[in-house]
Amino acid sequence: MTEPLSPVLVLAVDDDVLVLDLLQSALEDGGFQVKTALGGDEAIAALEMNRARDICAVVTDVNLGRGTNGWDVGQRARELSPGLPVLYISGDSAHDWTSRGVPRSLLVQKPFAPAQIVTAVASLINQQIAAPDGHS
Amino acid sequence: MTEPLSPVLVLAVDDDVLVLDLLQSALEDGGFQVKTALGGDEAIAALEMNRARDICAVVTDVNLGRGTNGWDVGQRARELSPGLPVLYISGDSAHDWTSRGVPRSLLVQKPFAPAQIVTAVASLINQQIAAPDGHS
Amino acid sequence: MTEPLSPVLVLAVDDDVLVLDLLQSALEDGGFQVKTALGGDEAIAALEMNRARDICAVVTDVNLGRGTNGWDVGQRARELSPGLPVLYISGDSAHDWTSRGVPRSLLVQKPFAPAQIVTAVASLINQQIAAPDGHS
Amino acid sequence: MTEPLSPVLVLAVDDDVLVLDLLQSALEDGGFQVKTALGGDEAIAALEMNRARDICAVVTDVNLGRGTNGWDVGQRARELSPGLPVLYISGDSAHDWTSRGVPRSLLVQKPFAPAQIVTAVASLINQQIAAPDGHS
Amino acid sequence: MTEPLSPVLVLAVDDDVLVLDLLQSALEDGGFQVKTALGGDEAIAALEMNRARDICAVVTDVNLGRGTNGWDVGQRARELSPGLPVLYISGDSAHDWTSRGVPRSLLVQKPFAPAQIVTAVASLINQQIAAPDGHS
Amino acid sequence: MTEPLSPVLVLAVDDDVLVLDLLQSALEDGGFQVKTALGGDEAIAALEMNRARDICAVVTDVNLGRGTNGWDVGQRARELSPGLPVLYISGDSAHDWTSRGVPRSLLVQKPFAPAQIVTAVASLINQQIAAPDGHS
Numbered sequence: 001m002t003e004p005l006s007p008v009l010v011l012a013v014d015d016d017v018l019v020l021d022l023l024q025s026a027l028e029d030g031g032f033q034v035k036t037a038l039g040g041d042e043a044i045a046a047l048e049m050n051r052a053r054d055i056c057a058v059v060t061d062v063n064l065g066r067g068t069n070g071w072d073v074g075q076r077a078r079e080l081s082p083g084l085p086v087l088y089i090s091g092d093s094a095h096d097w098t099s100r101g102v103p104r105s106l107l108v109q110k111p112f113a114p115a116q117i118v119t120a121v122a123s124l125i126n127q128q129i130a131a132p133d134g135h136s
Numbered sequence: 137m138t139e140p141l142s143p144v145l146v147l148a149v150d151d152d153v154l155v156l157d158l159l160q161s162a163l164e165d166g167g168f169q170v171k172t173a174l175g176g177d178e179a180i181a182a183l184e185m186n187r188a189r190d191i192c193a194v195v196t197d198v199n200l201g202r203g204t205n206g207w208d209v210g211q212r213a214r215e216l217s218p219g220l221p222v223l224y225i226s227g228d229s230a231h232d233w234t235s236r237g238v239p240r241s242l243l244v245q246k247p248f249a250p251a252q253i254v255t256a257v258a259s260l261i262n263q264q265i266a267a268p269d270g271h272s
Numbered sequence: 273m274t275e276p277l278s279p280v281l282v283l284a285v286d287d288d289v290l291v292l293d294l295l296q297s298a299l300e301d302g303g304f305q306v307k308t309a310l311g312g313d314e315a316i317a318a319l320e321m322n323r324a325r326d327i328c329a330v331v332t333d334v335n336l337g338r339g340t341n342g343w344d345v346g347q348r349a350r351e352l353s354p355g356l357p358v359l360y361i362s363g364d365s366a367h368d369w370t371s372r373g374v375p376r377s378l379l380v381q382k383p384f385a386p387a388q389i390v391t392a393v394a395s396l397i398n399q400q401i402a403a404p405d406g407h408s
Numbered sequence: 409m410t411e412p413l414s415p416v417l418v419l420a421v422d423d424d425v426l427v428l429d430l431l432q433s434a435l436e437d438g439g440f441q442v443k444t445a446l447g448g449d450e451a452i453a454a455l456e457m458n459r460a461r462d463i464c465a466v467v468t469d470v471n472l473g474r475g476t477n478g479w480d481v482g483q484r485a486r487e488l489s490p491g492l493p494v495l496y497i498s499g500d501s502a503h504d505w506t507s508r509g510v511p512r513s514l515l516v517q518k519p520f521a522p523a524q525i526v527t528a529v530a531s532l533i534n535q536q537i538a539a540p541d542g543h544s
Numbered sequence: 545m546t547e548p549l550s551p552v553l554v555l556a557v558d559d560d561v562l563v564l565d566l567l568q569s570a571l572e573d574g575g576f577q578v579k580t581a582l583g584g585d586e587a588i589a590a591l592e593m594n595r596a597r598d599i600c601a602v603v604t605d606v607n608l609g610r611g612t613n614g615w616d617v618g619q620r621a622r623e624l625s626p627g628l629p630v631l632y633i634s635g636d637s638a639h640d641w642t643s644r645g646v647p648r649s650l651l652v653q654k655p656f657a658p659a660q661i662v663t664a665v666a667s668l669i670n671q672q673i674a675a676p677d678g679h680s
Numbered sequence: 681m682t683e684p685l686s687p688v689l690v691l692a693v694d695d696d697v698l699v700l701d702l703l704q705s706a707l708e709d710g711g712f713q714v715k716t717a718l719g720g721d722e723a724i725a726a727l728e729m730n731r732a733r734d735i736c737a738v739v740t741d742v743n744l745g746r747g748t749n750g751w752d753v754g755q756r757a758r759e760l761s762p763g764l765p766v767l768y769i770s771g772d773s774a775h776d777w778t779s780r781g782v783p784r785s786l787l788v789q790k791p792f793a794p795a796q797i798v799t800a801v802a803s804l805i806n807q808q809i810a811a812p813d814g815h816s
Contacts, residue, residue, distance in 0.1 A: 075643050075644070078642045079643045082639060082642045082643065083642060095626060098622045098626045098646060098647055098648070099619050099622035099623045099626065099646055100619070101646070101647045102642060102643055102645070102647070103641060103642055103645045103646070103647055103649060104642065104647070105647060
């Protein structure tokens with residue numbers, strides 16, 4: 001049985017350590033537990049090993065340097081877990097969100113205040129859980 | 137396999153034959169197939185026999201005369217099929233909707249134009265189906 | 273007592289007779305009863321005489337020729353009836369909606385299909401009535 | 409006259425003291441004042457004595473041990489105050505929300521992060537107050 | 545200048561002529577003008593030639609036979625026109641919508657009533673136009 | 681280029697220093713940077729000098745003493761920057777919001793908890809940025 005007070009785990013993904021730290025500390029201040037990934041491949045590996053479905057939301061920068069980007073992370077996350085909350089962070093790729101983002105995701109543009117991340121993740125998780133039986 | 141062009145069935149419930157006729161003709165003009173019930177008990181019987189899950193939405197007057205009322209119909213519908221779209225029609229019981237209605241239902245107040253019924257039912261069904269995997 | 277089958281009256285406002293006719297016939301096809309006003313002053317007079325609260329929604333072009341415009345009509349409608357559904361129609365003033373429209377209004381841009389008007393008006397009325405006790 | 413800086417009171421209901429403490433401290437960190445009830449009967453008594461309408465929102469666990477449960481608390485709260493924001497907390501009864509919850513409520517599933525509670529309560533209160541005149 | 549009464553063009557895409565006819569007649573009954581494409585490649589060609597931005601919305605089946613599918617059509621439509629309303633129709637691929645659909649799209653599941661298509665397209669266009677200055 | 685970690689600036693407007701302090705400290709706790717204005721004229725001057733578009737949101741009391749009020753501030757903010765998030769604070773003018781507020785604004789009623797301000801501002805900014813290409 002799930003413990004009422006067990007942690008809620010969020011996967012935060014960024015190739016910039018400073019932004020990743022900012023995401024982690026904002027989410028931890030909101031009471032979330034944070035698992036970090038420094039790039040897209042590491043993020044997708046974490047999602048694929050997530051057999052116990054511990055990860056409750058993904059926060060990913062869109063630009064992750066070479067290779068796998070944030071759009072790939074979002075799509076893979078939803079293939080593995082169709083209703084997983086996805087939040088994109090972007091400095092300059094926001095214009096691609098309408099063609100490359102997944103449905104019912106959010107995008108927060110840099111620069112952002114920590115409260116924007118916490119509010120977005122909390123809202124996405126709350127909306128997801130409010131529809132426990134498969135209907136919106 | 138479901139036929140692409142097979143009908144979409146809506147259960148319409150009213151103890152007033154004139155209103156029931158109006159509901160039926162509005163929904164049929166929108167291309168829905170309509171099954172009618174002249175009271176709450178008849179409506180609940182139809183829902184309980186609905187093993188093939190043919191019924192895609194319920195439109196019910198709140199006041200159904202003596203006995204089972206529209207709030208009971210909405211609650212029983214959701215117990216049997218947790219995400220079923222529910223639309224209440226009411227002349228004077230609208231003030232009870234916030235305590236007696238089910239979540240994510242709508243209430244249309246009498247008098248109503250036929251387009252209000254069609255738009256409400258279509259919107260409720262569209263939103264439900266847009267979340268096919270159990271998340272909103 | 274309100275008759276269940278009595279009409280739902282919408283005030284349609286345009287200084288262009290062709291557009292006004294199009295609005296009227298679209299709304300009547302949706303089962304609404306339509307009262308027309310050929311300009312802003314006529315619209316506001318109709319709203320001010322509306323003591324019985326017969327008018328259930330206002331559809332107004334933004335550009336009404338000289339004098340009173342659609343933004344004035346929307347604001348006056350809400351002063352007289354704070355939750356009245358308001359739909360603006362606009363060919364080229366849509367960019368002013370965010371500063372001059374009223375909250376929870378919609379704006380449909382010309383050219384429009386009749387179904388856009390009917391769906392917008394029906395949705396606005398349905399949302400209003402779903403909160404019969406003063407809370408959203 | 410209401411003081412601008414007077415407290416905003418939230419009624420938190422749980423039969424598990426640990427969860428109740430967690431709810432209280434999360435809400436107090438968000439700047440809310442919290443009144444606690446250790447069960448459903450105590451919660452309903454608090455709501456019935458709430459003549460000054462001090463209580464601005466209710467957060468209730470669904471499972472409150474024997475007797476009155478969280479669904480009962482939510483329904484009674486809305487009977488007394490039709491637009492009161494209601495947030496349910498649930499470990500394993502989330503599947504009943506669509507048939508037993510009240511309209512426009514939210515359900516947060518255990519385990520939860522404190523920010524989910526604060527965001528849900530703040531959003532529900534903000535939406536309620538934004539419709540001061542009885543329309544959504 | 546755009547004529548107030550000029551048509552609103554919707555691109556409907558299906559490889560099944562029967563469903564395409566149904567989509568066309570439903571949309572035309574709602575007052576839309578319809579351009580049809582019998583497959584994904586034909587749909588993308590129509591979108592790429594759409595220099596005058598005549599196409600106001602895309603309705604596409606997900607399964608379009610061999611080659612280009614509806615997810616591809618939706619993504620290409622948004623690359624060319626970032627806010628274009630996109631409605632997917634699906635018999636059995638609805639579970640992929642959360643990973644392969646574009647944000648702010650809708651999915652209507654087969655079988656559907658004609659009113660569901662008209663309501664979905666009208667709602668998507670109305671929401672788009674209501675944000676004329678680039679903000680939601 | 682915008683620094684990922686540069687501040688997000690919110691303009692807070694109140695003629696009551698105590699409330700202004702409360703707004704400032706709530707927003708700063710959420711990680712926003714705050715610029716304060718002690719009245720409507722000062723607020724509008726700040727908005728008109730905002731050539732670099734540094735201001736990301738406006739939080740304004742409705743009642744600002746003599747002269748320019750919060751409704752004027754909201755309307756001027758939107759004329760200068762059509763999608764700017766606007767949050768009104770009000771003790772007793774909430775009933776005017778539906779006629780005098782701008783679309784897609786929120787109103788928080790006094791007394792309020794700090795979390796209501798942070799959640800409202802964060803939600804308004806997140807929704808705005810999620811539609812980077814001019815469509816909702």
